[in-house]
Amino acid sequence: MADQDDQPTTAAARVAPHHAGHRERLRERARTAGLHHLPDYELLELFLFRSQPQGDVKPIAKALLSRFGSFAAVLAASVEDLMTVRTEDTRGRIKGVGMETALDLAALHEVARRVALEPAVKRPVISSWTALLAYVRVALQHEPREQFRVLYLDRKNQLILDEIQNRGTVDHAPVYPREVVRRGLEVSAAAMILVHNHPSGDPTPSRADIDMTRQIVQAAKSLSLEVHDHLIVGREGVTSFKQQGLM
Template sequence: MAKRPASSSGHGDMPIDSGGATDGLEDASLFDERLFFAHQPAKTALRDRPAKSPSTPANAEVHYHGHRERLRNRYRDSGDAALADYEILELLLFRLIPRRDTKPIAKALLARFGTLGGVFGAPANLLQEISGVGEAVALDLKLVASVAQRMLKSEITGKPVLSSWKALIDYCHSAMAHETREQFRLLFLDKRNALIADEVQGLGTVDHTPVYPREVVRRALELSATAVILVHNHPSGDPTPSRADIEMTKTIIDTARPLGITVHDHIIIGKNGHVSFRALRLV
């Protein structure tokens, strides 16, 4: 039996139950809120006013339209201090999802991931598990996270890291605290202790990353680095060093020292804090 043509007015973000047929529409997972509305004819000159259904009175306002303007005005007049975290996220989602009430989506994201940092640090595939967040919106949220990380990294690049310690910790926390697997990151420094390279040497599992001390030293020599800071994360959230962490750090120090390379510190990043081996007198 021939399939009937796909309707241009069907809701692209809703699955269609037709006994296995999709009436010519692509898989619903490929659609998100913006893609659906990109194909709809414009109904109004106002940026955020959605099209009204035939049953909606001509002079009626969709309930969230005025809310968006009030929230924008509060931010414009008083800055971010006047807004709760979910409202900041909602304000961003206005741009990503132009014609949908985004307050429930913002609250659902925070309920799932805990904090704004958790939302922006979450993997794109997990973000898409929230109703209303498609692939494009998830990637836009990750783009915001990337911009924030680049901004923080710019505060330490080319500067003496040891005198910019808070900026260094902020950057490492932004880059690693919400990763679901362990990362082993190397910060290579020149003779002024300025950052010359920031590299992830290894990715591991939820509780282990293989580290090769000779590779750490080899890369430092390639970059003409005279010092290095080791950084890795604990996806469990607890930054307490393990016995293996301590032994691995000692091995790297012993391998690097004869070649004139100093290990300034080993930092472990957790969701709620960090641990410095130097502060613990383990380096």
């Protein structure tokens, strides 16, 4: 009588999953051809391999890009929004983005934000305006909800603190001028740059944006704090209040 290991295998057992060897093939292509040659979904797959060490992650990568619209938007999505993404594999099993995967993606966005910030803080912000605009795009261009930030500067116009003052909804983030100015005094700032995003994509200032900016400028002026600019970030670009003659 043959041992159990010598028993012939069934046809079903011999059929390997369709994605068998895919990870090794993808890594090999990344090594030989270069990461820059990979389409977005495959680059995202490589990253998902870390938090999902087994199984086919291609459907998840494609579902993320489909849901949020771009690689940058995937990374900018909140952990809660990422965890709502679900897909179905070839066996009809539902797979999704768990907490570990969502945190990995959020961490990648934070890495990108800090890398973009470095050139802007090595010199006075006013003299490195191009680097500042690149930074605020990375930080806010694809944020799904409105966010109001303040860049507090010292007397040499170097960054002291980049602080999120408030997060809001898809079209509103409450801003309290006294709190903005009070925080500036706490960190011994001499000036500040206001920054917020429009999740709609259009960076055109609203009447509420203009009125709120004027309130902050007046409150700051009374305490010898200067407001250099207010930047509104959208997917269509960045609007400067100073350049638009709005302050």
